[in-house]
Amino acid sequence: MSEGSVVVMDGSDPSPDPVDLEDLHVTVGRRLRAASMRYSRSRFSVVEVLAAGGRPLTLPEILAAGHGSGLAQSSAYRNLGELVEVGVVRRVESGYEHSRFELHESLTGHHHHLVCIECGRVDDFEVPDEFEAGIEGLVGEAAARGFRIESHRFDMLGRCSTCQEKV
């Protein structure tokens, strides 16, 4: 649960995610070993690709990015599933043809998504602290409905710059 290398975003940095690769791999290796799993070459490659992507990627994107690594589709899916289980990867259902995968928030920091309703592309998006605080306030309201809230998901849907041009 506790993790020393959590990256805290301050909202003032517009660049993707300066996650330190060194730390990242150390942390991932630790989490895998804790589950008596190996940090194999293909798992390493998947993590590397996700870190470089800086946004949720589909399986085809992951395979293409790891070009030459010759990773089989089934292995990639299997790796992703395992990484999800040890809390290194998070699966993002975009509702388009493919699921998307990104590094877990414990590694990249809490954020939300900008989803293109045209091409399905998903970008990361951080919101002001006061907004997040407002969300916390809603948790109590949900409790009144019998729900015990663990997390939330906030997406803004629209058209990315590329797809706006196509109109």
Add this chain to the structure above:
Amino acid sequence: MSEGSVVVMDGSDPSPDPVDLEDLHVTVGRRLRAASMRYSRSRFSVVEVLAAGGRPLTLPEILAAGHGSGLAQSSAYRNLGELVEVGVVRRVESGYEHSRFELHESLTGHHHHLVCIECGRVDDFEVPDEFEAGIEGLVGEAAARGFRIESHRFDMLGRCSTCQEKV
């Protein structure tokens, strides 16, 4: 696009959705006819089930609720797809085994979802106006990232009352 029977929620009513069935069917019939489609018995039944559900339902749930109507699975899917196209139904991807379907927000009012991470159940959830206002403020920020926002999606994830007991 414009529609006279849009239901506006004021956020003070905790009950599900007092959508008037009469109005609902009239509106749906109008939208279908506008697309030169018929308001067939099975489409009617699907709309009725969704209205009664008051929350996003899966296809199995829809078929079960319309018991006796003998609606074929493929027809239900086809009806739902058509209703989505004419703006009567909205598809909600829960990320669990089945997609879910609910009446379009133009018929039920804008709302969000409480999602049970255990059983996949989804309940409707309305947030205070000031919260929605805060969301609008984020649209401009997204624009700075090249995205033109059309809508948003906010889900709170947790465990429903039934699934809390199972622990």
Add this chain to the structure above:
DNA sequence: CTTTCTGCAAACGATTTGCAGCAGC
């Protein structure tokens, strides 16, 4: 060496679709 991975190919399962007969208007 032993245990855990990987690739391959087959299996799955939710959703979609072609087609011939039925229903709405």
Add this chain to the structure above:
DNA sequence: GCTGCTGCAAATCGTTTGCAGAAAG
């Protein structure tokens, strides 16, 4: 009576899984 809708069964397609050989430690 047309035209559009429905059920049935087959096809899709992203994702999962069984298995035999290949790596990790």
